[in-house]
Amino acid sequence: MDNILDIQDLHTFFYTPEGTAKAVNGVSLSLKPGEILGLVGESGCGKSVTNLSVLRLISDPPGKIVSGKISLDGQDLLQLPKRDMRKIRGDRISMIFQEPMISLNPAYTIGNQLMEALLTHRKISRAEAVNRVVEMLQMVEIPSAEKRLKDYPHHLSGGMRQRVMIAEAMLLRPQVLLADEPTTALDVTIQAQVLELMYKLTEEFDTAIILVTHNLGIVAESAQRVAVMYTGRVIEEAPVKDLFESPRHPYTNGLLRSVPVPDQNRPAGREPLYEIEGIVPNLFDLPSGCSFHPRCSRIKDICRHEQPPEVEVGTNHMARCWLYA
Amino acid sequence: MLNYSIRRLLYFIPTLFIVAFMVFFLVRLIPGDPIQVMLGDGANPETIAAVREKMGLDRPLPIQFGIWLGSVVKGDFGTSIQTNRPVLQSIRERFPVTITLTTLALLFSLLLSIPTGMLAAVYRNTGKDYFFMLLTILGVSAPVFWLGLLSLLVFSVKLGWFPSIGFVPIWEDFWTGLTYLILPAVTLALHMAAVVARMTRSSMLEVLRLEYITHARAKGLGEGKVLIKHALKNAFGPTLTTIGIQYGQLLGGAVITESVFSLPGLGRYVMVSIHARDYPAVQGCILFMALIYVVINLVVDLMYTYFDPRIEYN
Numbered sequence: 001m002d003n004i005l006d007i008q009d010l011h012t013f014f015y016t017p018e019g020t021a022k023a024v025n026g027v028s029l030s031l032k033p034g035e036i037l038g039l040v041g042e043s044g045c046g047k048s049v050t051n052l053s054v055l056r057l058i059s060d061p062p063g064k065i066v067s068g069k070i071s072l073d074g075q076d077l078l079q080l081p082k083r084d085m086r087k088i089r090g091d092r093i094s095m096i097f098q099e100p101m102i103s104l105n106p107a108y109t110i111g112n113q114l115m116e117a118l119l120t121h122r123k124i125s126r127a128e129a130v131n132r133v134v135e136m137l138q139m140v141e142i143p144s145a146e147k148r149l150k151d152y153p154h155h156l157s158g159g160m161r162q163r164v165m166i167a168e169a170m171l172l173r174p175q176v177l178l179a180d181e182p183t184t185a186l187d188v189t190i191q192a193q194v195l196e197l198m199y200k201l202t203e204e205f206d207t208a209i210i211l212v213t214h215n216l217g218i219v220a221e222s223a224q225r226v227a228v229m230y231t232g233r234v235i236e237e238a239p240v241k242d243l244f245e246s247p248r249h250p251y252t253n254g255l256l257r258s259v260p261v262p263d264q265n266r267p268a269g270r271e272p273l274y275e276i277e278g279i280v281p282n283l284f285d286l287p288s289g290c291s292f293h294p295r296c297s298r299i300k301d302i303c304r305h306e307q308p309p310e311v312e313v314g315t316n317h318m319a320r321c322w323l324y325a
Numbered sequence: 326m327l328n329y330s331i332r333r334l335l336y337f338i339p340t341l342f343i344v345a346f347m348v349f350f351l352v353r354l355i356p357g358d359p360i361q362v363m364l365g366d367g368a369n370p371e372t373i374a375a376v377r378e379k380m381g382l383d384r385p386l387p388i389q390f391g392i393w394l395g396s397v398v399k400g401d402f403g404t405s406i407q408t409n410r411p412v413l414q415s416i417r418e419r420f421p422v423t424i425t426l427t428t429l430a431l432l433f434s435l436l437l438s439i440p441t442g443m444l445a446a447v448y449r450n451t452g453k454d455y456f457f458m459l460l461t462i463l464g465v466s467a468p469v470f471w472l473g474l475l476s477l478l479v480f481s482v483k484l485g486w487f488p489s490i491g492f493v494p495i496w497e498d499f500w501t502g503l504t505y506l507i508l509p510a511v512t513l514a515l516h517m518a519a520v521v522a523r524m525t526r527s528s529m530l531e532v533l534r535l536e537y538i539t540h541a542r543a544k545g546l547g548e549g550k551v552l553i554k555h556a557l558k559n560a561f562g563p564t565l566t567t568i569g570i571q572y573g574q575l576l577g578g579a580v581i582t583e584s585v586f587s588l589p590g591l592g593r594y595v596m597v598s599i600h601a602r603d604y605p606a607v608q609g610c611i612l613f614m615a616l617i618y619v620v621i622n623l624v625v626d627l628m629y630t631y632f633d634p635r636i637e638y639n
Contacts, residue, residue: 057542090545097536105537106635107558117544152634168544 002074004208005031005054005093005176010068012046012053015061021283023049023063025232031176034206036199038219038240040255041229042280047212050229051178054210055089073175091121094169096198098181100161104153110164111149117168136167140197159190166198173205180212195222216259220244225316228252231281231291238317248319250296251276290322298323326627329638333623337616344615345397345608349390352599352607359406359602380406382604393608402612403605407598412609415594420613422590425495426513426583427575429506433514434521435568441518442525442564443552449530457522464519469578473512473585480508492588509586513578517571524567528560535559562632569625576614 012024024046031037039047052058053065056077070077072092077085097103105113114133118124124132130149137145140163153161162182169177182198183191199222202209211223219226220240227237228251236249247253257274278295281287287294293303302322311324360373360382377383381392396403402412445457481489487508495502532538533556541555542548580592587593591610598606630636 052539055543057539086545086547088545089543095540095543097540099536103536103540105541105555105559107555107633116546120545154635 002032003030003071004033004073005029005210006069006071007050007054008069008071010050010053010070011066012049012058012063012068013066014063019284022232022286023283024053027068027229027232027234029210029227029234029237031208031210033175033208034203035225036202036209036211036223038223038226039210039212039229040214040216040219040226042214044280044283045229046232047229048180051095051180051210051212054176054178055093055095056085057089087121090117090174091172092174093176093178094172094174095178096162096165096169096180096182099185100158100165101153101185103165104161106153108152109149110151110153110156114149114164114168114171118171121172132171133167136171137164139170139201140164140167142167158186159194162186162194163197166194166201170201170205170207174207177202177207177209178212179209181214182211183218184213184215191218216256228255231283231286233291233320234318235292235321236317236319238314242314242317246314248313248317248324249292249321250298250323251292252319254297290320326630326638330623330627333626337619340619341612341615342394345394345612346390348608348611349393350386352602352604353386355599355602357602359604362602363406393605397609397612402609405598405603405606407601407603407606412606415606416591416609416613419589419591419594421496422492422494422588423576423579423583423592424617426506426510426588426590427572427579429510430513430517430575430578431568431572433511434518434571437514437518438521439525439557439564442522443529443557445522445526446529446533447552449526454526458526461519461522464515464522467515469512469516469581470585472515473509473582476508476512477585490587505586505588509582509588512585513575513582516578517568517574520571520574521564521567524564525560528563529556532556532560558632562629565625565628565632569622572621573618576618 007027007029010024010027011022014021014023027046027050029037029039029050039050041047049058049063054070054077056065058065065078068078072088077088080088104110108116111130111133114136115126115129118129118132119126122129133149134145137148142148142160142163148156148164153164156164162185166182177198179198183194186194195218198209201207211219213219223240225237226240226243227234228243228249229235230251236243236247236252238248243252244256247256254274254276258276260273276295277297281291281294287304289305290296290303290308293299296303300322306322308320308322309325310318310320313319313324358373360376360380361368364373364376374383381389384392393403400413402416404410405412405415408415441457441461445454448454477489480486487504492505493502495506538551538556541551546555576592579590580595582588583590583592584596591614595607595610595614597603598610627638630638
């Protein structure tokens with residue numbers, strides 16, 4: 001099957017007085033229709049910037065998409081005139097944000113904001129739009145949906161607001177959904193429900209998802225493939241099962257080992273939770289060679305000087321590491 | 326909302342009492358004697374004493390204050406020493422001029438400041454931003470009387486675009502009336518425009534970096550809609566407060582502007598009354614202006630709920 005979204009060698013830099021931050025530094029990702037791709041990594045690794053770059057929502061200045069190619073169904077988004085790009089936003093590619101408390105406009109009702117999303121892209125009557133919005137709110141299981149239209153965001157709980165966001169994002173049945181930490185801000189008890197709803201709708205509309213998260217549990221449960229990012233690069237990508245069972249990159253390995261596993265039977269006086277030594281390097285001043293080398297436990301001499309290539313380490317399993325080159 | 330309004334109206338009473346108290350004693354601190362001014366330098370001391378007694382100005386100040394306050398409560402602002410007419414009647418005649426002038430000035434200043442502030446925020450830290458902000462610094466620092474005299478000189482005397490003297494009420498002949506008001510209103514507006522533009526810029530900057538603005542763009546909205554519908558409405562709250570406070574500046578500025586442009590408004594009346602040490606007239610006018618100011622600020626606070634629905638008055 002053809003890819004619905006293809007990101008090739010994307011570079012997004014931020015030019016600031018302190019220097020140039022190479023937030024996304026050669027990322028390539030692809031997405032098949034209906035597929036869920038987990039994009040994981042520590043904060044500042046460029047996963048959110050990758051998502052925003054897809055919609056060309058990087059604020060310029062200071063940010064700029066320097067090079068690369070982002071194709072939606074074969075059409076290069078980076079070459080589109082602004083007007084045409086706007087037609088794609090919210091219609092064929094939509095986005096869900098991390099903080100439902102601040103991603104909905106406090107000055108407008110839920111109804112107003114949902115109707116706006118629909119009427120911007122579809123020439124339909126108001127009555128029809130109301131029907132579709134109410135129907136969508138019912139699909140995300142918001143009780144007495146019709147009455148909620150007149151509510152302001154502050155009338156709703158965090159979980160309800162995120163449902164509203166999902167309803168809005170799915171209103172136009174997009175081909176791609178960019179979900180940026182969609183449940184991080186929610187109570188644990190609600191996270192599962194919200195994710196469940198999101199998957200139900202994307203499955204129904206055959207929407208592919210890039211699920212940005214630092215929560216490996218969520219990825220393990222829902223994604224088909226995982227890409228791990230570190231300092232603006234994808235350092236490992238694999239089908240979800242392979243990645244969790246046999247991570248190849250030392251960083252991925254460390255990441256997985258630093259997650260507590262509840263049913264592991266460890267004796268008293270057990271080992272402390274694994275910790276990757278050192279800190280994420282400053283984007284303004286990346287180490288030479290492999291940017292992970294100062295923290296790597298399996299460092300080789302070449303790591304210090306040369307950028308590791310992408311290496312095929314298994315079926316559809318890629319790692320960017322000198323250990324396998 | 327109704328309860329809140331009633332409560333706020335009740336708060337007016339202490340505020341206005343303090344204003345009344347201050348203006349009553351402050352005008353009496355100005356050196357000079359109203360009777361002396363009225364009767365001229367040649368008047369003999371006995372006549373002065375007699376007139377002073379007749380007007381009750383010989384009594385102890387607290388008693389005078391009590392008597393005046395008592396009649397103000399009953400709606401009687403007293404009689405002007407200078408013109409011998411009821412102060413309230415003069416206020417009623419002149420108030421429409423001042424309210425037209427200040428409303429027009431408010432309108433001009435918003436038309437100037439909101440787009441300027443928005444553009445400065447959108448083009449933050451670029452040449453355009455610096456240029457607009459330089460203008461606002463000039464606007465804040467240029468004194469009203471100087472701006473007034475200068476614009477009179479340039480636009481009325483040199484260029485002859487506007488009449489330099491006289492006044493036609495706008496409610497008698499709208500367009501002619503407007504030509505008399507444009508120059509004073511713009512002069513009066515500039516200071517407020519500068520302050521409001523700076524406020525709009527900073528609150529727009531505050532709003533533009535929020536996630537719901539990115540969300541609005543991610544929906545596929547055009548930049549105009551993002552800025553005006555999504556950003557400006559949220560940014561307008563703090564600006565609105567500034568506008569309410571600045572309205573006091575407009576009323577104060579009207580005293581100077583009306584004098585420079587010789588408009589028969591409340592401001593000029595205050596100026597003339599101060600010169601004549603016309604105590605009842607000054608007291609009445611200032612109290613009246615204070616009332617307008619608090620009413621405007623109540624309206625501003627009630628409008629807040631429109632721009633920020635999270636605020637509820639209960």
